[in-house]
Amino acid sequence: MMTKTWFITGTSSGFGKDLAIRLAQEKDTNLVATARHVEALDYLDQYDQGQILKAELDVTKPEQIKKSVALAMEKFGRIDVLDNNAGLGYFSTFEEGTTKDIQKMFDVNVFGLINMTKEVLPIMRQQNAGVIMGLSSVLGQVGLPSLSYYAGTKFAVEGMYEALQGELAKTNIQVMLIEPSGFRTDWAGRSSNKTATQFPDVYGDVQAGIDAVGKGDEAGDPKKAAEIIVKTVNGSADLPFRLPLGQASVEGTEAKLKADLAEIEKLHDQAVSADFD
Ligand SMILES: NC(=O)c1ccc[n+]([C@@H]2O[C@H](COP(=O)([O-])OP(=O)(O)OC[C@H]3O[C@@H](n4cnc5c(N)ncnc54)[C@H](OP(=O)(O)O)[C@@H]3O)[C@@H](O)[C@H]2O)c1
Numbered sequence: 001m002m003t004k005t006w007f008i009t010g011t012s013s014g015f016g017k018d019l020a021i022r023l024a025q026e027k028d029t030n031l032v033a034t035a036r037h038v039e040a041l042d043y044l045d046q047y048d049q050g051q052i053l054k055a056e057l058d059v060t061k062p063e064q065i066k067k068s069v070a071l072a073m074e075k076f077g078r079i080d081v082l083d084n085n086a087g088l089g090y091f092s093t094f095e096e097g098t099t100k101d102i103q104k105m106f107d108v109n110v111f112g113l114i115n116m117t118k119e120v121l122p123i124m125r126q127q128n129a130g131v132i133m134g135l136s137s138v139l140g141q142v143g144l145p146s147l148s149y150y151a152g153t154k155f156a157v158e159g160m161y162e163a164l165q166g167e168l169a170k171t172n173i174q175v176m177l178i179e180p181s182g183f184r185t186d187w188a189g190r191s192s193n194k195t196a197t198q199f200p201d202v203y204g205d206v207q208a209g210i211d212a213v214g215k216g217d218e219a220g221d222p223k224k225a226a227e228i229i230v231k232t233v234n235g236s237a238d239l240p241f242r243l244p245l246g247q248a249s250v251e252g253t254e255a256k257l258k259a260d261l262a263e264i265e266k267l268h269d270q271a272v273s274a275d276f277d
Contacts, residue, residue, distance in 0.1 A: 004234070005030040005076040007069070009059050009116060010086030012040035014185030015135065015222050019083065020044060022226040026234075032072040032079070052213060059086050059112030068121045081131045081233055082120045084113040086154075089192030089211045093203045094148040101193045102149045109153035114160070121173075129172045134161050136177040136242075138249035142256045146209045165241060166176055176239045178229065181248035183220030188213040220246040 011020040012035040020033045024047035033041050035059035041054040051073050055068040071107040072079055088105045090097065117132060124130030139147055140154030158177055165175040182188070194210055197203040225245050232243060 003028045004080040005028060005032065005072070005078055006081040006083065007032040007034070007072055007079050007120065008083040008085055009034050009057060009112070010060045011035050012037065014187060014191075015081070015180070015183065015225060016085040017043070018222040019085070019226040019229060021047075022223075022230055024048075026230060030076045032068070032076070034068050057149060059084075059116055060107045062115055065115050065119050069123070071122065079120055079123050079130065080126055080127075081133065082116065082124075083133045083135070083229075084116055084157075085114060085133075085135045087135055087187070087191070089147070089187055090148050090149050090194075091185075091188075091192055091213065092149065092195035093146065093197050093199075093206050095196050095199075095203075096197060098195060101195065102191075106153055106156075110156045117164070118174050124173045125171065130174070131239065132161070132164070132173065132175045133229075133233075134158075134175070134177050136161075136179050138179050138181045138244065138246070138252050139252045140177065140179055144209075145206045162241070164178055174239045175241065176232075177242045178224060178225075179242055179249050179253070180220055180243045181221050181246035181252065182213075182218035183225060183246065184216055185222055188218070189216070219248065 006023055006029065008016050008020055008031070010016040011033040020031060021043070023029050023031045024044055030051045032053045032055060033044055034055045035041055036056070036058045038054050038056045044052050044054060053072060055071050057064050057068040069079070087109045088234065090101050090105045092098070092101065113134060120132070124132070133215060134157045136157050137154045139151040140158040143151040143155070161175050161177055168175065192214070196210070199205045200207060229243070232239060244253055
């Protein structure tokens with residue numbers, strides 16, 4: 001098998017860290033593990049036999065995107081898999097979400113992913129090969145109370161990558177969205193700001209949902225997710241465009257798609273009637 005070089009953002013904890021540990025032990029694999037604070041990547045040293053590059057990368061800093069990609073190319077000469085993993089959450093009612101918190105999350109989840117993808121695309125286009133992964137969420141398929149803005153970031157990623165996949169149809173570059181439900185990482189804890197509601201009479205149920213998260217009891221195991229991601233990318237030439245992970249993800253998406261389909265079928269003839277005769 002040809003050696004594959006993976007480039008992952010946000011490998012200090014959670015999905016990114018477990019995937020990095022998994023790949024650090026994989027044969028024929030180079031790993032570019034990146035994080036805002038490179039000291040957070042010391043856990044990789046025990047696996048390093050020259051196949052690992054640790055690089056400083058805050059995805060909201062374009063100069064660090066450029067530098068880390070350049071370092072990766074200098075050391076390994078190619079990037080085969082880009083995993084846009086870094087991401088934040090934000091729990092709030094839609095009405096009370098603060099512009100500062102919303103902006104901060106969009107800067108990482110959306111603009112960070114855009115800028116990373118644009119930096120790596122020319123390399124993959126020249127290679128005429130590569131896999132571009134977006135860490136989306138089941139919330140890229142379903143909007144849920146208390147996570148309107150987070151869902152907004154993930155729906156944005158889904159729409160952009162669906163279009164990108166179409167644009168890349170003539171290449172051997174594949175795009176894949178990863179859609180986990182709740183997994184036991186730092187996401188709902190230190191990686192998510194929370195705004196409490198001032199209107200419990202209307203938003204009491206939303207607040208109860210916010211209070212219930214971040215306790216470390218999510219159903220999903222990020223090590224198992226890493227295993228599935230590696231097997232999927234290494235296992236088949238033809239990747240699924242959407243990779244659901246976790247029971248709540250796959251069942252949540254199935255229910256949503258069925259409900260949407262039932263509604264759209266009812267509206268089909270009326271929609272068609274709006275076109276010129
Ligand atoms: N856990 C879940 O339930 C779940 C479900 C669906 C989707 N996701 C998505 O999974 C991805 C990974 O999150 P996780 O669950 O593994 O949570 P996590 O353990 O909190 O990891 C988040 C990672 O993103 C990094 N990060 C934050 N801001 C960054 C920035 N500006 N530049 C670079 N890295 C940055 C963090 O680095 P620092 O250590 O420097 O903060 C950390 O490494 C996110 O995109 C999240 O939206 C998570």
